[in-house]
Amino acid sequence: NHYLVIGQGSSVSTCVNELMSAIERGELKLAPIVVLFPSEEERKKVELPEEIEVLIGDPTNRETLERARVDRASHVILALEDDSKAVFVTLMVKRMSNAKVLVEVLSEDSVELLKGAGADRVIVSRSLAGRLLASSVFEPEVVDVIDDITSSVKGYDVTVMDGKEFWGRPYIAALRELKEERNLFLLGYYLGAPVLNPPLDEPIPEGARLIVLRGSVSTGKL
Amino acid sequence: NHYLVIGQGSSVSTCVNELMSAIERGELKLAPIVVLFPSEEERKKVELPEEIEVLIGDPTNRETLERARVDRASHVILALEDDSKAVFVTLMVKRMSNAKVLVEVLSEDSVELLKGAGADRVIVSRSLAGRLLASSVFEPEVVDVIDDITSSVKGYDVTVMDGKEFWGRPYIAALRELKEERNLFLLGYYLGAPVLNPPLDEPIPEGARLIVLRGSVSTGKL
Ligand SMILES: [Ca+2]
Ligand SMILES: [Ca+2]
Numbered sequence: 001n002h003y004l005v006i007g008q009g010s011s012v013s014t015c016v017n018e019l020m021s022a023i024e025r026g027e028l029k030l031a032p033i034v035v036l037f038p039s040e041e042e043r044k045k046v047e048l049p050e051e052i053e054v055l056i057g058d059p060t061n062r063e064t065l066e067r068a069r070v071d072r073a074s075h076v077i078l079a080l081e082d083d084s085k086a087v088f089v090t091l092m093v094k095r096m097s098n099a100k101v102l103v104e105v106l107s108e109d110s111v112e113l114l115k116g117a118g119a120d121r122v123i124v125s126r127s128l129a130g131r132l133l134a135s136s137v138f139e140p141e142v143v144d145v146i147d148d149i150t151s152s153v154k155g156y157d158v159t160v161m162d163g164k165e166f167w168g169r170p171y172i173a174a175l176r177e178l179k180e181e182r183n184l185f186l187l188g189y190y191l192g193a194p195v196l197n198p199p200l201d202e203p204i205p206e207g208a209r210l211i212v213l214r215g216s217v218s219t220g221k222l
Numbered sequence: 223n224h225y226l227v228i229g230q231g232s233s234v235s236t237c238v239n240e241l242m243s244a245i246e247r248g249e250l251k252l253a254p255i256v257v258l259f260p261s262e263e264e265r266k267k268v269e270l271p272e273e274i275e276v277l278i279g280d281p282t283n284r285e286t287l288e289r290a291r292v293d294r295a296s297h298v299i300l301a302l303e304d305d306s307k308a309v310f311v312t313l314m315v316k317r318m319s320n321a322k323v324l325v326e327v328l329s330e331d332s333v334e335l336l337k338g339a340g341a342d343r344v345i346v347s348r349s350l351a352g353r354l355l356a357s358s359v360f361e362p363e364v365v366d367v368i369d370d371i372t373s374s375v376k377g378y379d380v381t382v383m384d385g386k387e388f389w390g391r392p393y394i395a396a397l398r399e400l401k402e403e404r405n406l407f408l409l410g411y412y413l414g415a416p417v418l419n420p421p422l423d424e425p426i427p428e429g430a431r432l433i434v435l436r437g438s439v440s441t442g443k444l
Binding site: 003009010011012013014015016017018019022027028075077079100102104106107108120121123124125126127128129130131132133134135136137138139140141142143144145146148149150151152155156158159160172176179180183184185187188190193194196197199200209211213214215 | 225231232233234235236237238239240241244249250297299301322324326328329330342343345346347348349350351352353354355356357358359360361362363364365366367368370371372373374377378380381382394398401402405406407409410412415416418419421422431433435436437
């Protein structure tokens with residue numbers, strides 16, 4: 001069981017750093033992270049911690065995927081900078097493995113194709129950028145907030161936790177208790193989809209997981 | 223005074239849609255949005271509403287920027303898919319205009335160069351993607367939340383508002399009043415930097431702007 005990251009560029013290094021930091025915090029199961037770069041050249045462009053196992057090879061090649069033990073990976077992350085390759089590799093991985101496949105694409109138009117190919121999650125990197133560029137025009141503070149809460153490396157973090165002990169209790173009571181006893185700020189809950197901004201006196205429904213904000217560990221804001 | 227978006231790909235269409243939606247909501251000053259594509263080919267790949275003025279031309283060419291009336295733009299947004307071009311165009315725009323320049327780059331390494339060139343905001347699209355790919359592994363619910371709050375088109379929205387009337391009042395009192403009277407959920411405040419998760423009984427400091435979450439207008443969750 002390992003986490004396999006396939007691709008090139010900033011997405012790869014950021015993803016690996018965030019995975020390592022989640023493992024350190026105990027939020028992600030300790031397992032090796034393996035990175036497969038398509039070429040030596042792409043490998044040289046990305047800085048990675050020493051403990052990361054690195055492979056070089058064409059990910060559209062079945063043998064390369066076998067060498068990366070894709071059949072035993074729990075998660076395969078694709079950041080290929082090429083949406084048609086992403087579709088192709090997703091199809092191959094899904095045939096060779098039960099791994100969850102999480103894919104970065106460059107174009108919104110590729111989302112449906114990727115989902116059809118079996119991708120469990122598709123992130124459109126440039127759409128996110130476009131939204132934040134627009135927000136920079138009329139609400140730069142919001143961009144600072146998003147930038148912070150999407151990175152576990154600084155400031156605050158959004159995270160989810162089991163909500164069992166709060167089921168049936170009013171939202172405001174849970175908010176108070178989480179803040180006073182654990183210094184967590186209740187943002188909302190998750191029940192199939194995010195429910196944010198609920199009425200303060202409404203009880204938290206059974207089955208809900210809680211979405212909370214915390215000072216992130218690395219800055220000691222806890 | 224207009225908003226000038228220069229570039230290609232998904233970032234351009236997403237950015238234009240978010241700007242239009244902010245104008246509709248009255249959060250952004252009504253002014254024309256002008257899009258400059260580097261080529262006819264790139265123009266064809268992007269769907270834009272009819273009312274958007276479109277230009278075609280090489281943005282590294284001074285005459286093209288003059289044609290786009292860069293001197294009279296309030297904001298220039300660059301989504302060029304080429305970080306060295308982004309540096310070059312930023313330098314040119316900053317010499318020709320007082321516009322704020324907001325730039326998407328593909329690599330983290332380009333951030334300092336762009337800031338040196340005068341960019342007012344730099345968004346690293348692939349780093350964001352990398353973070354969300356990692357979060358998809360260990361907290362997919364958080365990715366749903368981020369995906370929702372970064373897009374004004376669906377679900378919830380994070381936004382900032384004047385906080386004057388709440389200065390000096392305890393955080394929890396402001397939270398209650400905003401929720402009960404305006405159905406806004408207080409996430410934190412902004413005073414030079416985001417302050418989220420503050421003590422509930424601490425007063426909101428003078429000068430703070432409030433960061434709030436609301437059901438977004440387009441879904442009628444208000
Ligand atoms: Ca953070
Ligand atoms: Ca939203």
